[in-house]
Amino acid sequence: MKANIRWLDDPETFRINQIAAHSDHLYFKNYEEWEQKRSSFIQSLDGKWQFKFSNNLQTRPLDFYKTNFDASDFDFIPVPSEIELNNYAQNQYINTLYPWEGKIFRRPAYSLGQKTDRSFSEGEDNTVGSYIKHFDLDNSFQGKHVHVFFEGVERAMFVWLNGHFIGYGEDSFTPSEFDLTPYLKEKNNILAVQVFKHSTASFLEDQDMFRFSGIFRSVKLLAFPETHLMDLALKPTITNDYHDGIFNAKLSFTGTKDGYVRLKIKDINGQTLLDEEHNLTSTITIENKLLENIHLWDNHHPYLYQLFIEVQDSNKNLIELDSYKFGFREIKITDDKVVLLNGKRLIINGVNRHEWNMNSGRTITKQDMKADIQTFKRNNINAVRTCHYPNQIPWYYLCDQNGIYVMAENNLESHGTWQKMGEVEPSYNVPESLAEWRNVVIDRARSNYETLKNHTSILFWSLGNESYAGENLIAMNQFYKSHDDTRLTHYEGVVHTPDLKNKISDLESYMYLPPKEAEKYLKNNPSKPFLECEYMHDMGNSDGGMKSYIKLIDEYPQYLGGFIWDFIDQALLTYDPISGKKVLRYGGDFDDRHSDYEFSGDGLMFADRTEKPAMQEVKYYYGLHK
Amino acid sequence: MDYTNKLHIIYGDAALGVQTKKFQYIFSYEKGGLESLKINNKEWLYRIPTPTFWRATTDNDRGNGFSVKAAQWLGADMFSQCSKIHLTVDDQKFDPLPIAPFNNQFSNHEYANLVKISFDYKTTTTPATICTITYVIDSSGRATIKMRYIGKEGLPSLPVLGMRFIMPTMATGFEYYGLSSETYPDRKAGAKKGVFRVKGLPVTKYLVPQENGMHMDTDKLIITRNTSLNNADRDTNDFQLEINKTDKPLNFSCLPYTAEELENATHIEELPLARRTVLVIAGKVRGVGGIDSWGTDVEEKYRIDSSKNFEFSFKLS
Numbered sequence: 001m002k003a004n005i006r007w008l009d010d011p012e013t014f015r016i017n018q019i020a021a022h023s024d025h026l027y028f029k030n031y032e033e034w035e036q037k038r039s040s041f042i043q044s045l046d047g048k049w050q051f052k053f054s055n056n057l058q059t060r061p062l063d064f065y066k067t068n069f070d071a072s073d074f075d076f077i078p079v080p081s082e083i084e085l086n087n088y089a090q091n092q093y094i095n096t097l098y099p100w101e102g103k104i105f106r107r108p109a110y111s112l113g114q115k116t117d118r119s120f121s122e123g124e125d126n127t128v129g130s131y132i133k134h135f136d137l138d139n140s141f142q143g144k145h146v147h148v149f150f151e152g153v154e155r156a157m158f159v160w161l162n163g164h165f166i167g168y169g170e171d172s173f174t175p176s177e178f179d180l181t182p183y184l185k186e187k188n189n190i191l192a193v194q195v196f197k198h199s200t201a202s203f204l205e206d207q208d209m210f211r212f213s214g215i216f217r218s219v220k221l222l223a224f225p226e227t228h229l230m231d232l233a234l235k236p237t238i239t240n241d242y243h244d245g246i247f248n249a250k251l252s253f254t255g256t257k258d259g260y261v262r263l264k265i266k267d268i269n270g271q272t273l274l275d276e277e278h279n280l281t282s283t284i285t286i287e288n289k290l291l292e293n294i295h296l297w298d299n300h301h302p303y304l305y306q307l308f309i310e311v312q313d314s315n316k317n318l319i320e321l322d323s324y325k326f327g328f329r330e331i332k333i334t335d336d337k338v339v340l341l342n343g344k345r346l347i348i349n350g351v352n353r354h355e356w357n358m359n360s361g362r363t364i365t366k367q368d369m370k371a372d373i374q375t376f377k378r379n380n381i382n383a384v385r386t387c388h389y390p391n392q393i394p395w396y397y398l399c400d401q402n403g404i405y406v407m408a409e410n411n412l413e414s415h416g417t418w419q420k421m422g423e424v425e426p427s428y429n430v431p432e433s434l435a436e437w438r439n440v441v442i443d444r445a446r447s448n449y450e451t452l453k454n455h456t457s458i459l460f461w462s463l464g465n466e467s468y469a470g471e472n473l474i475a476m477n478q479f480y481k482s483h484d485d486t487r488l489t490h491y492e493g494v495v496h497t498p499d500l501k502n503k504i505s506d507l508e509s510y511m512y513l514p515p516k517e518a519e520k521y522l523k524n525n526p527s528k529p530f531l532e533c534e535y536m537h538d539m540g541n542s543d544g545g546m547k548s549y550i551k552l553i554d555e556y557p558q559y560l561g562g563f564i565w566d567f568i569d570q571a572l573l574t575y576d577p578i579s580g581k582k583v584l585r586y587g588g589d590f591d592d593r594h595s596d597y598e599f600s601g602d603g604l605m606f607a608d609r610t611e612k613p614a615m616q617e618v619k620y621y622y623g624l625h626k
Numbered sequence: 627m628d629y630t631n632k633l634h635i636i637y638g639d640a641a642l643g644v645q646t647k648k649f650q651y652i653f654s655y656e657k658g659g660l661e662s663l664k665i666n667n668k669e670w671l672y673r674i675p676t677p678t679f680w681r682a683t684t685d686n687d688r689g690n691g692f693s694v695k696a697a698q699w700l701g702a703d704m705f706s707q708c709s710k711i712h713l714t715v716d717d718q719k720f721d722p723l724p725i726a727p728f729n730n731q732f733s734n735h736e737y738a739n740l741v742k743i744s745f746d747y748k749t750t751t752t753p754a755t756i757c758t759i760t761y762v763i764d765s766s767g768r769a770t771i772k773m774r775y776i777g778k779e780g781l782p783s784l785p786v787l788g789m790r791f792i793m794p795t796m797a798t799g800f801e802y803y804g805l806s807s808e809t810y811p812d813r814k815a816g817a818k819k820g821v822f823r824v825k826g827l828p829v830t831k832y833l834v835p836q837e838n839g840m841h842m843d844t845d846k847l848i849i850t851r852n853t854s855l856n857n858a859d860r861d862t863n864d865f866q867l868e869i870n871k872t873d874k875p876l877n878f879s880c881l882p883y884t885a886e887e888l889e890n891a892t893h894i895e896e897l898p899l900a901r902r903t904v905l906v907i908a909g910k911v912r913g914v915g916g917i918d919s920w921g922t923d924v925e926e927k928y929r930i931d932s933s934k935n936f937e938f939s940f941k942l943s
Contacts, residue, residue, distance in 0.1 A: 422920075512917060512918040512922075514917050514922055515917075535917075536916045536917075537686075537916055537917070537918045537919045538916065539685040539686065539689070539919040540684050540685035540686065540832045540833065540834060540836050540919075541684045541685070541686075541808075541810075541830065541832055541836055541837055541838055541914050542684065542685065542686055542914055542915065542916040542919065543813055543914070543916045544810055544811075544812030544813040544913040544914035544915045544916045544924065544925075544928065545812040545813075545913060545915060545916055545917065545924070545925045545928065546812075546813070546815075546916070547812075547815060548925065569833060571833055576895055578895070579895045581895060583893060583894070583895045584831075584833060584893075584894075585893070586833050586834075589893075598685065598833050598834045599919075600833075601832075601833035601834075602919070606831055607833075612830070612832075613807045613808035613809075613830060614813060616806060616807050616816040616817060617813045617814075617815060617816040617817075618816070619816055620815050620816025621815065621816065
C-alpha cells in the first residue's frame with residue numbers, strides 16, 4: 001500500500017495498518033527485570049531525531065522516507081517535543097473557534113450535504129514536520145517481532161520504515177502502534193514519520209488549549225518473545241457484602257501457542273491468593289475466582305493486588321512475565337440516583353487537568369505527574385477529569401496507586417462546529433449523526449477503553465467534551481455500555497439535546513451551572529445523579545463562593561460533586577528581551593490571531609506549578625467531605 | 627519640644643500641625659488631607675491618603691461586565707477631591723479654618739487634648755456622593771481614622787470601599803494578625819487565623835495583573851521600612867507603622883502598586899519598578915466570584931451596595 005495524502009481529507013480514514021488498541025500492561029523477560037522496572041523488550045527511540053519543518057504541505061519533502069534520501073539539510077529536534085516550542089511554527093492559543101478562523105473557510109466533510117474536499121491536503125495552514133530516526137536494534141530484539149509505539153502525535157501521521165510505507169494514524173492522544181517486522185534490519189533502520197498539523201481530525205480536536213503539533217509523547221520499540229500476552233482484560237468485582245472479591249480475566253496471546261501460563265495474585269505482603277496454571281491457547285479465560293476477605297480500593301486506602309502472568313514455553317521456561325496491579329472497587333447508582341463507591345456515597349472533590357508544562361507544553365514528564373499527584377493529596381483533591389483527551393499512560397498508574405478517581409475522557413471536542421460566539425448553532429456540527437463520522441469517534445472510544453480498561457482508578461468513561469450530541473455520541477455511549485458494566489458513562493454536551501438524555505450519560509452533567517440552578521434540578525426528583533463536570537472557573541483571582549456548591553453535598557445525596565476548572569494555568573515561559581527576564585506568556589503574545597488571550601490561564605496552580613492563594617480554600621472545602 | 631503630655635498645635639496658614647514627641651502630623655488645607663505623618667521622625671506619606679473606590683479588575687470582573695458597569699468608580703478613585711474641611715480642637719470648632727489673619731492670635735505654644743479634623747471628598751461620579759475621612763488625635767498622639775461613605779441611589783456597585791495610603795519607599799515587609807494567604811469575603815473559609823510575616827511586598831502573579839493580596843479580618847498590621855526619601859537621613863535601621871482594628875477587624879492589602887498601575891498592565895513584567903508602598907485599608911471588599919468568568923456576577927451578598935451608608939475605622943500607633 002502507498003501513502004495517500006487525501007486521507008487527510010477523509011473522516012472515514014483514520015487508521016491504516018495500525019495494531020488494534022490493547023491493554024497497557026507491563027511485560028518483562030523475568031522477575032529480575034520486573035524488580036528493576038526495566039524491560040529488555042522495550043527500546044526507547046526518544047532523543048534527537050532528524051527533522052525538517054515545512055510551512056505548508058506543498059513544500060514538504062516528498063522522498064524523505066527513501067533510504068537513499070539525502071537529509072543533510074535536516075535539523076535535529078528532540079522527541080518528544082512540540083514543533084511550535086522548538087520555534088519552527090507559531091504558537092497559538094484559541095478556545096472554541098477553529099485555529100483557521102478568519103484565514104481559511106472550511107466546513108467538515110459530509111456536513112451540509114457536501115462530500116470531501118481538498119481542504120486539508122491542500123490547506124495552506126497545514127504545516128508539516130518530517131522526522132527521520134536511524135536506529136539499530138538492541139541485542140535482545142534480534143529475530144523478534146517488533147512494533148513501533150507512538151504514545152502521542154498531533155495530529156495526523158504517516159510512517160515509513162526503510163523506504164516502505166508502514167501506516168497512517170490520527171487521534172493525537174492515544175497510542176499508534178505499527179508492526180515493523182517485515183522491513184526490519186539489525187542495523188541502521190530508517191524510520192521516517194511525517195506529521196501534519198491538520199486533517200479532518202482537527203474538527204474533532206478543538207479543545208480549549210494551545211494548538212501544537214508534532215511527536216509530543218514518547219516513541220518506543222516493542223519486541224515480542226515467541227509468545228506474547230497482547231491483551232489483558234481484568235474484571236475484579238466484589239461480593240458478599242463487600243467482604244470478598246471475584247476475579248475474572250481474559251488473556252489474549254499472539255505467537256506460538258505451545259506452552260503454559262501461570263497466573264498469580266499476591267497481596268501487598270507478598271502472600272499468594274491465587275496461583276494457577278493453564279495450557280497456552282490464544283485466549284485464556286479466568287472465571288469467577290473467589291478471593292476472600294479482600295481489601296477494597298478507594299481514595300483513602302488505594303489497596304492494589306499484584307497480578308503476575310508467567311508465560312512459559314513447553315519446557316516451562318519463563319519467556320515473558322506480565323505484571324499488573326489492580327484493586328477491587330465497585331461503583332453503582334442506587335434507585336435513588338445516588339452514586340456509591342464500595343457501598344458508600346461517593347463525593348467527587350475533583351479537578352480538570354490538562355497536561356501542561358510551561359517549558360514544554362503538553363510534553364510533560366513523570367516528575368510533573370508526580371508533583372501533581374502530591375498537590376492533589378496535599379489539598380484533598382480526590383478526583384481528576386482528563387480534560388479533554390486521554391493522558392500519558394503513567395498518569396493512570398499513578399492514580400491507581402494514589403487512589404485518585406479518574407474520569408477518563410475521550411479525545412473529542414468539536415466545539416466550533418456547534419457553538420459560535422456563545423450561541424448554540426449546530427448547522428455543521430460533527431460528529432452529530434453523520435454516518436461518515438461514526439467509525440472515527442467509535443475508534444476513539446475503543447482506543448481509550450482498550451488501552452486503559454484495567455485501571456482501577458477509572459470510575460467513569462467520558463465520551464468527550466462540548467461536541468453537541470446525535471447518533472454518534474449515542475453509539476459511543478453504547479460502545480462503553482456493551483464493553484464495560486463496571487463503570488459509569490459521562491457526557492455533558494447532551495444538555496443541548498435533552499431528548500437524547502436517556503441514551504447518553506449515566507450522570508446528569510453540567511458545567512458552570514450556578515448553585516441555585518443545580519439545586520432546582522436536585523429538588524425536582526432527579527432522574528440521574530448530578531455532577532458539575534466543570535465548575536469554579538479559576539481564571540486569575542477567583543474561586544470565591546465555593547460554599548454554595550459544597551453545601552449541596554449535605555443537602556442532596558444525588559449531588560455527586562464536581563471537577564474544578566482547572567488544575568494549572570496554560571502559559572509558556574518565554575524570554576522577554578525588554579526586562580531581560582523569563583516571563584509567562586499567554587494567548588495572543590505570539591502574534592497569534594485569532595486568540596482567546598488570557599483565557600488560557602484558569603488554573604488552581606500557576607503555570608510554574610506553584611499554588612494560587614485559592615488553593616487553601618479548595619483544601620478546606622474538599623476536606624469537609626473527604 | 628515642651629514637656630507636656632498634651633498635643634502641640636501649630637495653627638499654620640495652609641496647614642494644621644499636630645505634634646507629640648513621637649508623632650508629627652501636618653494636615654494640609656491646600657491638598658485637602660493628611661500631608662505628613664511622621665513617627666519618630668520618619669515620614670510615612672508620599673501623598674495624602676484618599677478614599678479608594680477601584681480595584682484592578684479581576685478576570686471575573688471583566689468577564690461578567692462589572693468593569694463596564696462600575697467604570698465611573700475608576701475616575702472617582704483617581705480624581706475625587708476634597709470639597710470641605712471641618713476642624714475641631716478640644717471643644718472649639720473652627721469654621722472657617724483658622725488661617726491668617728485669624729490665626730495671628732496664636733503662638734508657638736498652643737496645646738490641646740484632642741484634635742478632630744474631617745475632610746469631605748466629593749466623588750466624580752454621577753450622581754456625586756460624599757466620603758468623609760476623619761482623623762481624631764488624642765493626647766497620646768495616636769490617630770483614630772474613620773471613613774464614612776454616604777450611600778446614593780443610582781450609582782453602580784462598588785469595586786472596593788476603603789482608604790489608600792501611599793508611602794514614600796517600599797516596605798521590607800509586613801506582619802499581621804489575621805488570616806493566612808490572600809483572602810476575600812467569599813474566599814476565606816480555608817484560611818487559618820494567626821500571625822503572619824510577609825517579606826517584601828509580593829504581588830500575586832496572576833497572568834494578567836489584577837486585584838490581589840487582600841487580607842480579610844485583620845486585628846493588627848505592622849509595616850516595616852528601612853529607607854526614606856530624606857536625603858539627610860542616613861539611618862538604615864528598620865522603622866515601623868502599626869495599625870490596629872477598632873470595633874471591627876480590618877481588611878487590607880499592602881502592595882507596591884496602585885489599582886490603576888495593576889489595571890494597566892497586561893503582564894506582570896509590565897508593572898513599573900516597585901518603589902513605594904501602597905496600603906489599602908478596605909472597609910468593604912467585593913468578593914472575587916468564580917461560578918464562571920464570562921457572565922455570572924459575584925454572589926449578591928459579596929457585592930458592595932453603593933446606595934447604603936457605610937463607615938469603618940482603625941487606629942494608627
